[in-house]
Amino acid sequence: MRYFIEITYKGTNYHGWQFQPNAVTVQELINNAFSLIFKKKIDVFGAGRTDAGVHAEQLYAHLDVEKDIDIDEVIYKLNSLLPKDIAILNILKVTDEAHARFNAVSRSYQYRIYFGKNPFLTDVTWQVINKKLNVDLMNEAAKILLTYTNFKCFSRSNSDVKTYNCDVSKAVWVQENKSLIFHITADRFLRNMVRAIVGTLIEVGTGKTTLEEFKKIIESKDRKNAGPSAPAQGLFLTEVNYPKNIFINE
Template identity: 55%
Template structure:
């Protein structure tokens, strides 16, 4: 039996034309696309494990996955060039790095950062990558409400129902809204995220920004631990997975951006 080398692969993708990261029947996914490309070029069956799973239409400006191969020398620019040439314009590979056989793209990650973009002026170049929302929003109130997230660990109210996770506990270390011209950017960093969590939080904070929900009302929603108490989820096209961090001994990001 040949020994296999484990690689971490850094990539980004536009999720508009994908049904999420994870392989599923009769639907195009990023995982399936990447596995097909790697298996074809390496001429061996390749299974890819991602750092997480993004839903249909959600993007990743930075993503990490791992795979094993009998080939020991894939971590060079020629292979990355060949892989990018094989893939569609919706996916870009930054590079591959040899890691230990025990390194795991999902379980070894210590934090993930998401960005959510709201665009308040019609722009044909942002329609696939932001939520076009024209009503006035009070960013100050939205920031006041989102800072309450630091006070809690149980985010059941912002979790998709009937998921297979064992706990709804997450530790948020950064959360804020910033405004850049006509675009609002929501940034949130945590050790882990629940299914649909960021979009549910954004959708509820937009209600605060419109004056439909008070800051204390937002606290009440968190404490209710009931998805039905929170607002509707924000559209998928504005959400980006933007950063994944690992312990230094496991993996250090090589790509710039």
């Protein structure tokens, strides 16, 4: 029996999603909680990885068990075992071939900036002080992302991937009062891609990089030409979408 788990977490205290032998990760804690409940070693497989300090409002993982489970009971037990900054939102029965990573058709992220200083938002925004941004120009640059597919220039150096191609279907900045949020959706993302895009768009917004230079950065396929990565704490994985036919309704 295969199940998808819908997870949300604040990533401040963790070295990302993916298991690491010498650091505390979200995947490790969820594996441990499931293993305690089922009294055997359980490994969950996530839809993707998030870096240290990055948050997830919605991330899916899958696991296999030998028989049907009482979903409400397992959710209750998991949330009792997990720390307060990790929560299980739902557990969904899926087809035996469904895969949390490979069946995902789109992923959405938000990058959240706060203009000013707010101690309550320290861990969940990039707080920008004494920096004026041309948001209209940043949105013009964001539209350019929709016209390209190869984003090697925004990928972490030496990433072990078969392709740097991503189909970006949405990229827009939305400002409201002191908050500025970047929304981006694609079929897949490269490691560090969103933070590198944000950092480069900020340079457009400050006038350091022109729209024509932004295009040349993408076409160069060289990470050294793009801007610095934005800080991890402002990044949220907000949504992962799947085809409906992998879910089993009972």
